[in-house]
Amino acid sequence: MKLEMKDQPGQLVAALKPISAVGGNIIAVIHQRETSTPAEALDVQIVLELPEGRLPNLLELFREQGVSVVRIGEERLLYECTLIMIGHLMHTDLSDTVDQIDRTGSAEVTELSLVMPAIDAPSSARITIRSTTRAEMKRAIRILSAVAKQKDLLIIEPLEDA
Amino acid sequence: MRIAILGFGSVGRGIARALLAKDLDITVTGLADSRSGIIDAGGIDLAAALAQKENGGPCGNAGVSPGDVVAKAEYDVLVEVTPTNVETGEPALGHIREALRRGRHVVTSNKGPIALAYPELRALAEANGVLLKYEATVCGAIPLIHAMQEGLAGNTISRLYGVFNGTCNYILTRMAAEGLTYEQALAEARDLGYAEADPTYDVEGIDAGVKLVILANALLDLHTTLDDVERTGITLLSPEALQLAEDQDCTIRLIGEIIPGAGVLRVSPRIIPKIHPLVVEGTLNAVTVEADLAGDLTFIGKGAGSAETASAVIGDLLYIQSRHVKGS
Numbered sequence: 001m002k003l004e005m006k007d008q009p010g011q012l013v014a015a016l017k018p019i020s021a022v023g024g025n026i027i028a029v030i031h032q033r034e035t036s037t038p039a040e041a042l043d044v045q046i047v048l049e050l051p052e053g054r055l056p057n058l059l060e061l062f063r064e065q066g067v068s069v070v071r072i073g074e075e076r077l078l079y080e081c082t083l084i085m086i087g088h089l090m091h092t093d094l095s096d097t098v099d100q101i102d103r104t105g106s107a108e109v110t111e112l113s114l115v116m117p118a119i120d121a122p123s124s125a126r127i128t129i130r131s132t133t134r135a136e137m138k139r140a141i142r143i144l145s146a147v148a149k150q151k152d153l154l155i156i157e158p159l160e161d162a
Numbered sequence: 163m164r165i166a167i168l169g170f171g172s173v174g175r176g177i178a179r180a181l182l183a184k185d186l187d188i189t190v191t192g193l194a195d196s197r198s199g200i201i202d203a204g205g206i207d208l209a210a211a212l213a214q215k216e217n218g219g220p221c222g223n224a225g226v227s228p229g230d231v232v233a234k235a236e237y238d239v240l241v242e243v244t245p246t247n248v249e250t251g252e253p254a255l256g257h258i259r260e261a262l263r264r265g266r267h268v269v270t271s272n273k274g275p276i277a278l279a280y281p282e283l284r285a286l287a288e289a290n291g292v293l294l295k296y297e298a299t300v301c302g303a304i305p306l307i308h309a310m311q312e313g314l315a316g317n318t319i320s321r322l323y324g325v326f327n328g329t330c331n332y333i334l335t336r337m338a339a340e341g342l343t344y345e346q347a348l349a350e351a352r353d354l355g356y357a358e359a360d361p362t363y364d365v366e367g368i369d370a371g372v373k374l375v376i377l378a379n380a381l382l383d384l385h386t387t388l389d390d391v392e393r394t395g396i397t398l399l400s401p402e403a404l405q406l407a408e409d410q411d412c413t414i415r416l417i418g419e420i421i422p423g424a425g426v427l428r429v430s431p432r433i434i435p436k437i438h439p440l441v442v443e444g445t446l447n448a449v450t451v452e453a454d455l456a457g458d459l460t461f462i463g464k465g466a467g468s469a470e471t472a473s474a475v476i477g478d479l480l481y482i483q484s485r486h487v488k489g490s
């Protein structure tokens with residue numbers, strides 16, 4: 001999720017406190033000088049992770065602190081990971097494979113590219129998963145690995161985490 | 163310094179050639195291959211032994227066994243460079259034990275004994291006041307073990323990962339570059355002498371796994387065996403999978419990885435950006451070490467080859483010579 005606010009003295013500190021109070025996790029604080037606004041007015045963007053359903057709570061705390069939020073950009077699925085699968089993907093019900101991840105509610109398959117070289121030959125697919133948190137990504141990959149084992153598919157993970 | 167060499171194949175002969183070419187103050191007093199041996203306290207004629215071997219003959223006399231060389235030759239260091247057996251470590255393991263018991267240093271390129279019995283062998287070496295060195299067992303010419311034991315001595319290693327098998331790296335490089343199937347690339351690797359007739363040991367990730375076990379046990383104080391390594395080989399990789407990776411400026415490499423804190427010990431094909439330092443071409447090896455004080459270090463070099471592996475063995479020999487063998 002992205003919050004944008006004006007950087008007036010004290011605003012940033014006032015904004016950061018409530019975030020941790022509601023169990024949020026700050027990922028980045030970005031200052032942006034906008035050419036269209038007067039020189040001294042900086043925009044601040046805070047990128048953060050928030051437990052499901054805490055946003056109203058946070059906005060309430062902000063109001064109490066006098067922090068004015070200019071814009072809220074909610075992006076639920078912050079983490080992305082791309083893997084490759086090899087095997088009899090169609091014969092082993094690809095939509096079920098995808099479904100097992102989507103069913104978690106906190107991770108989703110957002111892209112899939114499938115190459116089927118010949119009938120009965122193993123196919124290969126690149127699969128992109130997005131998730132709300134790093135832990136959920138780990139869980140999604142664990143689920144995928146378990147499904148792959150069951151269906152005799154090879155999963156190739158990236159060297160580095162999402 | 164006097165040494166005895168067991169094994170006169172690619173590595174053994176590479177050592178002999180280097181000793182002939184350089185003045186290292188090392189005399190070979192014992193030598194054996196699978197069928198023959200020589201013991202000569204005055205120094206074996208290496209040029210003659212090489213010539214004999216290259217003509218298809220044995221390196222020495224049929225009446226002298228490797229066991230005789232270990233037990234009877236007069237040497238300061240036993241150089242053990244016979245074939246690897248990852249199940250029993252034998253006959254190398256027995257020969258190494260015997261030399262250590264005789265109070266002789268040991269240098270080896272043989273992964274079997276080190277992966278299977280490092281703690282025992284190290285204790286035996288210590289009890290006898292001698293050294294056991296094994297730089298050549300992991301990544302051929304790259305002085306990885308020396309770097310970790312000496313240069314990085316004060317560091318805590320949080321992760322170690324890389325390309326430990328040149329055969330697999332060659333196959334994957336060719337599949338990515340030419341769109342070859344696994345079988346085609348393997349056949350090419352065989353023609354060039356990069357893969358054995360039975361490539362199982364390389365392509366199933368066993369070789370890389372054994373190297374992880376050596377590093378984990380000898381340098382990271384873990385107590386692991388090959389069974390602890392989560393292992394996936396490259397035999398099922400498809401050209402389509404490499405193309406799918408390529409579409410995102412990535413490729414696929416067989417990566418060995420140790421994360422001591424998380425108990426991770428695994429060998430598996432991984433997707434990796436093409437600009438990543440571990441993406442090396444052909445039969446090269448590459449390893450990244452994440453150390454708390456030093457930061458990340460990446461080592462790249464030849465993981466196999468006659469002269470290259472001899473380089474690691476000779477580095478170990480000169481280490482012993484400079485510190486522990488006096489007046490010889």
Ligand SMILES: NC(=O)c1ccc[n+]([C@@H]2O[C@H](COP(=O)([O-])OP(=O)(O)OC[C@H]3O[C@@H](n4cnc5c(N)ncnc54)[C@H](OP(=O)(O)O)[C@@H]3O)[C@@H](O)[C@H]2O)c1
Pocket residue numbers: 168169170171172173174194195196197228243244245246253271272273298299302465466467468471
């Ligand atoms: N080649 C490399 O680049 C490389 C790199 C790193 C580590 N290593 C390791 O270094 C070791 C040697 O490799 P290599 O490539 O030199 O192997 P190689 O070319 O197959 O040579 C092995 C040598 O050992 C001899 N031998 C076999 N059994 C023996 C026994 N019981 N007693 C005494 N000698 C015996 C063979 O005798 P014959 O000549 O009579 O057959 C041969 O001379 C292996 O453990 C290997 O894993 C090799």
